Amino acid sequence: GDSVTQMEGPVTLSEEAFLTINCTYTATGYPSLFWYVQYPGEGLQLLLKATKADDKGSNKGFEATYRKETTSFHLEKGSVQVSDSAVYFCALPFSGGYNKLIFGAGTRLAVHP
Amino acid sequence: DTGVSQDPRHKITKRGQNVTFRCDPISEHNRLYWYRQTLGQGPEFLTYFQNEAQLEKSRLLSDRFSAERPKGSFSTLEIQRTEQGDSAMYLCASSPLGTGTEAFFGQGTRLTVV
Secondary structure, three states, X not given: OOEEEEOOOOEEEEOOOOEEEOEEEEOOOOOOEEEXXXXXXXXXXXXXXXXXXXXXXXXXXXXXXXXXXOOEOOEEEOOOOHXXXXXXXXXXXXXXXXXXXXXXXXXXXXXXX | OOOOEEEOOEEEEOOOOOEEEEEEOOOOOOEEXXXXXOOOOOOEEEEEEEOOEEEEOOOOOOXXXXXXXXXXXXXXXXXXXXXXXXXXXXXXXXXXXXXXXXXXXXXXXXXXXX
């Protein structure tokens, strides 16, 4: 069945460091791909998405490129801030449902000053 | 606040008791979703509604779980005869109709079964 695998956390970085969180997927066809973020005490929020191969999603300085050849959707940010500390989830939809999502296990990011 | 609202935020119950959670979606959002999130894991899809119709419930975890959305607005998720393994965060999300629409999540209800 379809699935999402993320790198395990926690990821601990100093402010202004470069961030990569790896995500690979297994799916039938070419589904849309998403990154969600969960800040402490808040609900899940859509961070960015890509709807087809080679698309790049971007938001708040974060980027991810849909790579069908490597079935990957890695999240990157060039310079993290303390306010980026959160849990990040990679996700894709079940076939037939845009918001019926399969989530990865999540990667916790902690950014220190 | 016009986001997705869930009530209660926390619930502690004894094993064997029934519990019910409520979700109020963003008004005019036709679709409503329930997920469960256990510690250290991503959310797991349970069921969803389009207006008052429950379009998928095959992923509800057992027949102890049921959900309703009687008037196409708020929804309830009920767990009967709770077990310790039911302890988790229960998340609700809503979205408009159509493809390419974003789902907005509530803050969740944390259930602890003792």
